[in-house]
Amino acid sequence: MIYVGAVSDIPDGEAVKVQGSVPIAVFHVEGRLYAIDDTCTHQDASLADGWVEGCAVECPLHAACFDLRTGLPSGPPAKKAVRTHAVVVSDGEIWVEESVAVEPRFPVGAGASEHA
Amino acid sequence: MRAVTVVGGSLAGLTATRALRDQGFDGRIVVVGDELHTPYDRPPLSKEFLAGTQSVDDLALTTPEDTELAAEWRLGRRATALDAAERTVVLDDGERIVADAVVLATGARARPLPGPMPAGVHVLRTLDDAVALRADLVPGARLVVVGAGFIGSEVASTAAGLGLDVDFVANGAVPLERALGADVGRFCAGLHAAAGVRLHTGCGVAGVVGSDRVTAVRLTDGRELPADVVVVGIGALPNVEWLAGSGLALDDGVVTDSAGATSLPSVVAVGDCANSHRSYTGGMLRLEHWTNAVQQPVGAVAALLGRVHTPAPHHEVPYFWSDQYGHRVQFAGHRTPDCQVEIVEGDPAAADFLALYLDPSGSPVAVLGVDRARSFGRMRRRLGDRLTVAT
Ligand SMILES: Cc1cc2nc3c(=O)[nH]c(=O)nc-3n(C[C@H](O)[C@H](O)[C@H](O)COP(=O)(O)OP(=O)(O)OC[C@H]3O[C@@H](n4cnc5c(N)ncnc54)[C@H](O)[C@@H]3O)c2cc1C
Ligand code: FES
Numbered sequence: 001m002i003y004v005g006a007v008s009d010i011p012d013g014e015a016v017k018v019q020g021s022v023p024i025a026v027f028h029v030e031g032r033l034y035a036i037d038d039t040c041t042h043q044d045a046s047l048a049d050g051w052v053e054g055c056a057v058e059c060p061l062h063a064a065c066f067d068l069r070t071g072l073p074s075g076p077p078a079k080k081a082v083r084t085h086a087v088v089v090s091d092g093e094i095w096v097e098e099s100v101a102v103e104p105r106f107p108v109g110a111g112a113s114e115h116a
Numbered sequence: 117m118r119a120v121t122v123v124g125g126s127l128a129g130l131t132a133t134r135a136l137r138d139q140g141f142d143g144r145i146v147v148v149g150d151e152l153h154t155p156y157d158r159p160p161l162s163k164e165f166l167a168g169t170q171s172v173d174d175l176a177l178t179t180p181e182d183t184e185l186a187a188e189w190r191l192g193r194r195a196t197a198l199d200a201a202e203r204t205v206v207l208d209d210g211e212r213i214v215a216d217a218v219v220l221a222t223g224a225r226a227r228p229l230p231g232p233m234p235a236g237v238h239v240l241r242t243l244d245d246a247v248a249l250r251a252d253l254v255p256g257a258r259l260v261v262v263g264a265g266f267i268g269s270e271v272a273s274t275a276a277g278l279g280l281d282v283d284f285v286a287n288g289a290v291p292l293e294r295a296l297g298a299d300v301g302r303f304c305a306g307l308h309a310a311a312g313v314r315l316h317t318g319c320g321v322a323g324v325v326g327s328d329r330v331t332a333v334r335l336t337d338g339r340e341l342p343a344d345v346v347v348v349g350i351g352a353l354p355n356v357e358w359l360a361g362s363g364l365a366l367d368d369g370v371v372t373d374s375a376g377a378t379s380l381p382s383v384v385a386v387g388d389c390a391n392s393h394r395s396y397t398g399g400m401l402r403l404e405h406w407t408n409a410v411q412q413p414v415g416a417v418a419a420l421l422g423r424v425h426t427p428a429p430h431h432e433v434p435y436f437w438s439d440q441y442g443h444r445v446q447f448a449g450h451r452t453p454d455c456q457v458e459i460v461e462g463d464p465a466a467a468d469f470l471a472l473y474l475d476p477s478g479s480p481v482a483v484l485g486v487d488r489a490r491s492f493g494r495m496r497r498r499l500g501d502r503l504t505v506a507t
Contacts, residue, residue: 043160043164045489046489048490049489049490049493050489050490050493051493051494051497060446060489060490060492060493061437061444061446061489062406062407062410063407076131076134076177076179076410077157077177077410079179
């Protein structure tokens with residue numbers, strides 16, 4: 001488990017970045033916490049720096065939107081999902097359990113050829 | 117509406133095609149593009165691709181889902197005329213494509229130096245340009261970059277990283293002076309200097325020396341800079357000559373309203389080829405920005421289909437980014453020469469700051485961030501909100 005900080009450390013609508021096997025962004029949206037891989041799947045940008053709207057974050061570089069619950073992008077320019085991770089809160093402290101494998105996941109409808 | 121022809125098979129053309137389907141158009145779409153490549157992304161051509169850290173496959177803009185667009189691609193074919201009354205696009209091989217509407221997305225091309233050039237002199241606009249340039253960027257080679265705009269600045273940065281010996285010729289006092297102003301330009305000059313790139317300001321190019329292959333660049337102040345490779349980055353010209361005589365209003369691009377509508381019915385223009393009215397500035401601007409090429413087609417297609425499209429206010433704020441020497445520069449808004457620059461966060465000396473451009477009345481009209489994506493993004497939205505208040 002990766003220690004993130006106290007719940008009070010992340011104001012609503014904000015995100016923090018922690019280090020797992022890759023950087024992970026933890027978002028606080030209306031009382032809920034979400035953890036996803038921090039690096040956009042399109043190019044090199046930190047999603048923790050993005051704009052949170054509802055349950056999605058907009059990448060700060062080219063505005064691809066990722067669903068914080070599923071990691072799926074809503075459309076171009078991102079083609080691949082970011083991984084999502086389980087968030088555990090205990091005694092007001094936030095922990096993230098990093099998803100085990102760095103398994104690639106794809107938007108619904110994407111062809112299998114993307115696995116190549 | 118049963119058929120739409122899209123001319124230009126790159127970022128804006130592909131985005132227009134996707135937008136047509138997203139917005140429910142189920143008729144025929146023909147996309148004409150004069151490059152042989154399927155749509156690819158240009159920004160990495162001066163950055164990761166040139167540096168060798170991205171491959172041709174990484175540049176692909178299309179995804180497997182795009183086959184569902186069921187568009188007919190005519191690649192390697194050039195449009196040579198538009199018969200506006202019939203909405204017919206004439207191709208270089210004589211084919212005439214008749215449609216109910218036409219989307220013009222022919223982009224821009226690199227402005228060359230005048231006259232024939234010896235080998236080793238490059239421009240950078242296309243994938244083919246980038247492949248040819250990359251082959252010439254060997255460590256230790258002497259590179260002269262002519263023109264201190266974004267392409268020149270990024271090529272200098274990438275080439276310095278590859279171990280070339282770089283001279284950088286700017287006709288202004290600092291790089292990017294026109295786009296970012298003198299203050300931020302001075303900061304950029306510092307980045308080049310820190311990487312060992314020699315900046316020659318206030319001079320132009322008198323000529324290129326070399327018979328078969330380039331050997332030097334002659335400057336207007338009489339000096340000669342030895343060169344194995346030269347990159348000319350002196351701006352881009354809109355690809356609109358083929359539209360002369362079509363009846364379309366042309367002025368540094370295809371003249372359009374803020375939705376992309378041209379002076380002719382059922383013909384819209386988007387991306388780098390469009391000189392459009394911008395609600396953010398209240399004037400005409402031809403933007404050569406990636407984000408404009410993905411946002412403008414959505415509104416233009418809506419206009420063609422008679423749909424109402426209200427862009428998010430912050431989408432009305434012109435935006436671009438640039439990567440130089442490992443730093444991400446982001447800019448949103450519109451700078452005028454009378455703007456004052458105020459550093460509101462961080463420190464330029466540390467190459468980590470946020471700057472506001474204030475108009476003479478003191479209100480922010482543009483924002484620039486260097487490695488400050490989060491606060492930049494917020495300020496970009498605030499500039500958009502300003503627009504909502506103003507209108
Ligand atoms: C090296 C480089 C780096 C860049 N970096 C950045 C960056 O960091 N940030 C940023 O915001 N922007 C950047 N840009 C700008 C961005 O790439 C452009 O704004 C974008 O490509 C514009 O898309 P477009 O589809 O309008 O035009 P284009 O990409 O120019 O595409 C137009 C297409 O139409 C074709 N065409 C032209 N005439 C005809 C004809 N008569 N018939 C058929 N086809 C035709 C062209 O060959 C081309 O394929 C960069 C551009 C370059 C070249
Ligand atoms: S880097 Fe995130 S959308 Fe491009």
